[in-house]
Amino acid sequence: MSNVTLTIDGQRVTVPENYTVLEAARSAGINIPTLCYLKEINEVGACRVCVVEVEGARTLQASCVLQVEDGMVVKTNTKKVREARKAVVELMLSSHDRKCLTCERNNKCELQNLANEFNIKEISFEGKMKVETVDMKSTSIVRDPNKCVLCGRCVSVCNRVQNIGVLGFANRGFETKVGPVAEKSISEVPCINCGQCITACPVGALREKESIDYVWDAIEDSNKHVVVQTAPAIRAA
Numbered sequence: 001m002s003n004v005t006l007t008i009d010g011q012r013v014t015v016p017e018n019y020t021v022l023e024a025a026r027s028a029g030i031n032i033p034t035l036c037y038l039k040e041i042n043e044v045g046a047c048r049v050c051v052v053e054v055e056g057a058r059t060l061q062a063s064c065v066l067q068v069e070d071g072m073v074v075k076t077n078t079k080k081v082r083e084a085r086k087a088v089v090e091l092m093l094s095s096h097d098r099k100c101l102t103c104e105r106n107n108k109c110e111l112q113n114l115a116n117e118f119n120i121k122e123i124s125f126e127g128k129m130k131v132e133t134v135d136m137k138s139t140s141i142v143r144d145p146n147k148c149v150l151c152g153r154c155v156s157v158c159n160r161v162q163n164i165g166v167l168g169f170a171n172r173g174f175e176t177k178v179g180p181v182a183e184k185s186i187s188e189v190p191c192i193n194c195g196q197c198i199t200a201c202p203v204g205a206l207r208e209k210e211s212i213d214y215v216w217d218a219i220e221d222s223n224k225h226v227v228v229q230t231a232p233a234i235r236a237a
């Protein structure tokens, strides 16, 4: 395989011709933030957090899916790039369940890290919030669609790495969802509880079921069997 040489932030970088701009930048020690990207697993250019300016291109380009070319000139840290990345994260946060303090992934969340990195102090866009039921029915996985950022990393891991294929996308636009096929509970599909989707999730949309969840399950289950006694009618004397 032959090499190509491009310029990234003024630095000449020589890499194999099958590299993406993101890989070329990383090989040169230049950081480009990402969210949906998982090397060789989820390279779909969905989130646009990794956008860069390419000389001659009319629009910003997602570096994680942009193939390098000989002579390419790339800028990864211009004002335009920084503003676009920040706007992308602000838009995600605008419909995100922002209960970070009580979230399993607090301080370990890639979305939270990006918000800190881009110095986001307030939510600029107030939009419709997702209000969906948290799926607690699986024996080992809790899925909270209100925290999902639709990156597709769990879907790719489930389908392409584990070959299970119980997670997928449904609907379009604001109604787009990631979850078990046919919008079922994880407990209703042939999930093997491997937990790889949890590892791949950048936020708190998927997590392991904890002991406290079993307590709530038990309470819910026992409530189903409570025989509700009705008070005898009070007769008028």
Ligand code: FES
Pocket: 033, 034, 035, 036, 037, 044, 045, 046, 047, 048, 049, 050, 051, 062, 063, 064, 065
């Ligand atoms: Fe490149 Fe999401 S990381 S588009």
